[in-house]
Amino acid sequence: MQQLLRIFIVLLLCATPTAVQAKVNVFACEPEWAALAKEVGGAKVKTFAATHAKQDPHYIRARPSLIAKIRRADLVICSGSGLEIGWLPILLQKAKLGVQPGAIGYLMATNIVPILEKPAVVDRSMGDVHPEGNPHVHLNPNNILLVAKELSIRLASIDTPNAGFYQRQLSSFNTQWQQNIKTWESNASVLKGKTVVVHHRAFSYLLNWLGMNAVASLEPKPGIPPTTSHLEGLLQQLKASPADIIIRTPYEPSGASKWLSEKTGTPNLVLPYTIGGDAESRNLFTLFNRSVNLLKGTNHD
Amino acid sequence: MLKAKLAASAALITIFSSTSVLAADEDIKALRAEVQNMKQAYEKRIAELESKINKIEKEKSLAKSVAPILATPATARRDVKNNSFNPSIGVILNAQYNAFSSDTGDIAGFAVGHEGERPRENFSVDHTELNFSANIDDKFFGSTTAAIAQHEGETEVELEEAFIMTLPGAGLPDGISIKAGRAFWTLGYLNEHHSHTDDFADRPLPYRVFLNEAFNDDGAEISYVLPTDLYLAIGGGLFSGNDFPFGENSGSDIGAWSAFARVGGDISHDQSWRLGGYMLSGEANGSRFSNEDTVSFTGDTNIYAADLRYTLAPTGNARNQEILLQAEYFWRDEKGIYEDTNAATGPVNFDNSSSGWYTQAIYKFDQQWRVGARYSQLDASNVPAGLVGSALDSGGHNPKAYSAMLDWANSEFSRVRLQYNREELSHGQNDNQIMLQYIMSLGAHGAHKY
Numbered sequence: 001m002q003q004l005l006r007i008f009i010v011l012l013l014c015a016t017p018t019a020v021q022a023k024v025n026v027f028a029c030e031p032e033w034a035a036l037a038k039e040v041g042g043a044k045v046k047t048f049a050a051t052h053a054k055q056d057p058h059y060i061r062a063r064p065s066l067i068a069k070i071r072r073a074d075l076v077i078c079s080g081s082g083l084e085i086g087w088l089p090i091l092l093q094k095a096k097l098g099v100q101p102g103a104i105g106y107l108m109a110t111n112i113v114p115i116l117e118k119p120a121v122v123d124r125s126m127g128d129v130h131p132e133g134n135p136h137v138h139l140n141p142n143n144i145l146l147v148a149k150e151l152s153i154r155l156a157s158i159d160t161p162n163a164g165f166y167q168r169q170l171s172s173f174n175t176q177w178q179q180n181i182k183t184w185e186s187n188a189s190v191l192k193g194k195t196v197v198v199h200h201r202a203f204s205y206l207l208n209w210l211g212m213n214a215v216a217s218l219e220p221k222p223g224i225p226p227t228t229s230h231l232e233g234l235l236q237q238l239k240a241s242p243a244d245i246i247i248r249t250p251y252e253p254s255g256a257s258k259w260l261s262e263k264t265g266t267p268n269l270v271l272p273y274t275i276g277g278d279a280e281s282r283n284l285f286t287l288f289n290r291s292v293n294l295l296k297g298t299n300h301d
Numbered sequence: 302m303l304k305a306k307l308a309a310s311a312a313l314i315t316i317f318s319s320t321s322v323l324a325a326d327e328d329i330k331a332l333r334a335e336v337q338n339m340k341q342a343y344e345k346r347i348a349e350l351e352s353k354i355n356k357i358e359k360e361k362s363l364a365k366s367v368a369p370i371l372a373t374p375a376t377a378r379r380d381v382k383n384n385s386f387n388p389s390i391g392v393i394l395n396a397q398y399n400a401f402s403s404d405t406g407d408i409a410g411f412a413v414g415h416e417g418e419r420p421r422e423n424f425s426v427d428h429t430e431l432n433f434s435a436n437i438d439d440k441f442f443g444s445t446t447a448a449i450a451q452h453e454g455e456t457e458v459e460l461e462e463a464f465i466m467t468l469p470g471a472g473l474p475d476g477i478s479i480k481a482g483r484a485f486w487t488l489g490y491l492n493e494h495h496s497h498t499d500d501f502a503d504r505p506l507p508y509r510v511f512l513n514e515a516f517n518d519d520g521a522e523i524s525y526v527l528p529t530d531l532y533l534a535i536g537g538g539l540f541s542g543n544d545f546p547f548g549e550n551s552g553s554d555i556g557a558w559s560a561f562a563r564v565g566g567d568i569s570h571d572q573s574w575r576l577g578g579y580m581l582s583g584e585a586n587g588s589r590f591s592n593e594d595t596v597s598f599t600g601d602t603n604i605y606a607a608d609l610r611y612t613l614a615p616t617g618n619a620r621n622q623e624i625l626l627q628a629e630y631f632w633r634d635e636k637g638i639y640e641d642t643n644a645a646t647g648p649v650n651f652d653n654s655s656s657g658w659y660t661q662a663i664y665k666f667d668q669q670w671r672v673g674a675r676y677s678q679l680d681a682s683n684v685p686a687g688l689v690g691s692a693l694d695s696g697g698h699n700p701k702a703y704s705a706m707l708d709w710a711n712s713e714f715s716r717v718r719l720q721y722n723r724e725e726l727s728h729g730q731n732d733n734q735i736m737l738q739y740i741m742s743l744g745a746h747g748a749h750k751y
Contacts, residue, residue, distance in 0.1 A: 052570055052617065054570075054616065054617030054618050055614075055617060055618050055619065055620075056618055056619075056620040058620075059618075059619055059620035059749070060619070060749060061573075061612070061619070061749045061750065061751045062748070062749060062750055062751055063565070063567070063573045063575075063612070063751045064532035064563070064565025064566060064573065064574075064575045064751060065532055065565065065566045065567040065573060067526060067532055067534075068526070068529060068530060068531060068532035068533075068565075068566070069530075071475070071476055071526050071528060082746070085746050086713075086746060086747065086748060086749035087748070087749045089748070090748050090749075090750060092469075093442070093466070093468065093469070093478065094469075094476065094478070094526050095469060096469060096475050097469045097470055097475075100468070100469055100470060124712075124714060124743070127712065128712060128713060128714075223712055223713065224711065224712055225668045251617070251618040251620070251621075253621055253668070
């Protein structure tokens, strides 16, 4: 017993932080927010992404490593609106006061940007709908800009000595990003009005931005995996009025979209969805480049 | 504005002074110097005022950026604490159909509490739960769970949990939290979890005999998550000592205490693990009654436990495929007096130990389907001569149970499960069991605990 106690004490001593961390610890729930924190925070922040592109960010466990990371976070940046509802609240119970809801270090993108698909009536028979609306906001580049601005203000007030730095980082990101938006928009102008079948409503903001229309989803209800009867119905629907593309995220199973693609001859496409979604999508710029190019690649008329 | 006025007046003064032909050169010089001084002084003031205005404006814009979050009414959005209702309300509808091949389900060599007994045959809606939880204010979180269960033909409401927990706003040092009231305390893996989140329809043997399903005494627990990269948490608790494995503590003495340490982390991107060591110690001052009140124990009990959990998402996405491995080991040391009134043993001095463990594997092979297997085993103590032939005499038999299950979840909120058990809990008592269960949750979104 005494031996155990000794080990405890040694562990405790080892664990005491030796020096004040100069960098701002940023805990990002999704890789896109980690990437944004890197753009705005540069070398002054240390970012950690709780999920990767192959994971569905809704179905994450509050695993020990995440508790250890959030425990030391100075800023938590997530999509919000219930996307992380199964795990973020548990993690936050172990986090600092400065990152609790309402605090300066608690940044939910869905609180900053205009929200799509906010249901008027919510009932779980409609599937796992989020009463706050669709939380997958990062695929509209204008939203990225809004969140970037907010993030730089938050970083500046957490790390006041470097406030000027964050301001400069933001303005250079801002200029660059806006130029890119113009390029993407002119590149993607041919996509306007195209019809799309999605797996889950993960691309609503992208489609909305590009003026494309989601005509159906492979999931019968959000969060409910595709069923044969639903797919059969979709097949009839697409036969009557064909769609242009079927898209899904890298983390969604391929079966349903491949099946429908084969039956209807509609091209099916995996879009990167977030950073690391494919080899090319290494940062926010390449993510949007790649997404627009992939969508255009299917456009042969 | 201010600047322009000043500049004008300074210019006027300069004009007047320069037009005064009679004035001596020195006077002019002195005047000029004075004007210069005034100008400088005012310019300094202006600069100060300007910086003040800038600062106020900056603060205003910062406040604006934060204010909308705070100003959004609670009813307009469900924030991440799951408070679309205040408090959030959850109901677990849990029903089971059980069929057993053996008439009896005695566990040889162990004093078993009511909850640890074999469940009822046929249909039952035991473990229907009602949960309310919410942040009480900026400092406390509160939660209460009542289970509605059937016991000997009567419907009972059982208070499973009723606790408060400090939030990070409570002002305790970072990483420390205190939980008080009645709760499923930190002990092994399953104890903290409500049974509806279990991967099997029944608890494994060690939980049934050592904890009467779960330890949820009244008390308080403190825990500390260390500020390390590797997850390290330590803690301990003090309890009244009224819940199994203790019993009937009276007076103001603390009846039981606990200590624990946990360590965990990730291996690459898709694997994660947690290992824990636990101790629970206390006494049954009055008596702990078991086996339908025929067996009593008075004395000290120490429980040492260890748990290991490992998860692997083979494709990276745990939603599509996942493997969960879990094992727990319990060792119990008892020192006191046992009495079995059925066997008319009279009070018998007892000082011995027993142990038990289980291991289980779950494979989620599809978004909705999972299969699982579990093995549990107990090693009973050797009994003193006075207890030979009593319920505590295992007759050299080590109880064991094999389980296999298949479950299907339509969404995160509903699950249907089929389970087969083969229990060999007493000599010659081979029990084949079929359990069919549904677990549905309505209201609050469940937590994805590790």
